Amino acid sequence: MSASGSAVADLLGLVAFGELLAFERMAGDARLAPDLRRRAALSEMAGAEIANYRRLADRLTGLGVLPAEAMTPYVEPLQAYHDSTEPRDWAEVVTKAYVGDAITDDFLREIADALEEPDRTLVLDVLHDTRYADFAAAEIREAVADDPRVAGRLSMWARRLVGEALSQAGRVAAERATLTALIARDGRVDVPGLFGRLTTAHTARMAAAGLNN
Known part of the structure; x- marks a missing residue:
């Protein structure tokens, strides 16, 4: 496999394991629903x-890559993120879905521009549906309306989620040179600008849900 093909497989492995973990997390967290x-x-x-x-697994297989092999490098950092951010109640569940998933989607949306077809469309297609973000944001606003004191706790929780996510993202970038090369390929992704846009989007998202950045 070429260097560019290896980088694409790395990215698809990252996204695939993220989806697998998200399934496990949401299925378990559903039990906390009121x-x-x-x-x-x-x-x-x-x-x-x-x-x-x-x-994503089918696409990796089509590229001649075993999905399990492509996902393995990301098991430890992504699992560490979820293990360190276990929600304690329903309000924290929906805040994690709203904040954590959205910043990941923003990041992948930026990187997708560096991909060729059909992988660009595939990555964009598997980003979270806006109706789920709308659902989570509405749940957060309702929780804050019921008890305004919740806003402070959820704002701190959201900051912790973002901090943990960025920490593990830095770890992945340091350990996966092929993925880093894809992100900065041909200079098409301005890393400082990327993180600036992620921060701006996160700030707007927090305000929309009635939380403080």
Whole structure:
């Protein structure tokens, strides 16, 4: 496999394992839902994640790469992120879905511009549906409306989520040279500008949910 092909497989492996972990997390977190409507909503989100994983695994197989091998380098850092950010209640569950998943999507959306087809479209297609973000944001706003003191706790939780995510992202970048090369390929991704845009989007997202950055 060429260097560029290896980089694409690295990225698809990262996204695939992220989808697999998201399925496991959401399916488990659904038990914290306060009622069946919310439990069903999060379970539907989990179902979408495993369907996305299947698409990515099939693409890796088509490239001649075993999905398990492509995902293995990311098991430890991604699992470490989720293990260190276990939600304690429903409000933290939806905040993690809203903040953590969205910043990951923003990052992948930026990187997708450096990919050739069909991988560009595949990565963009597996990003989270906006209706799930809308659902999570509405749940956060409702929690804050019911008890304004919750806003401070969830704002701190969101900052912790972002900090942990960036920490593990730095670890991945340091350990996976092929992935880093893809991100900066041909100078098409301005890393300082990328993180600036991620921060701006995160700040707007927090405000939309009634939280402080």
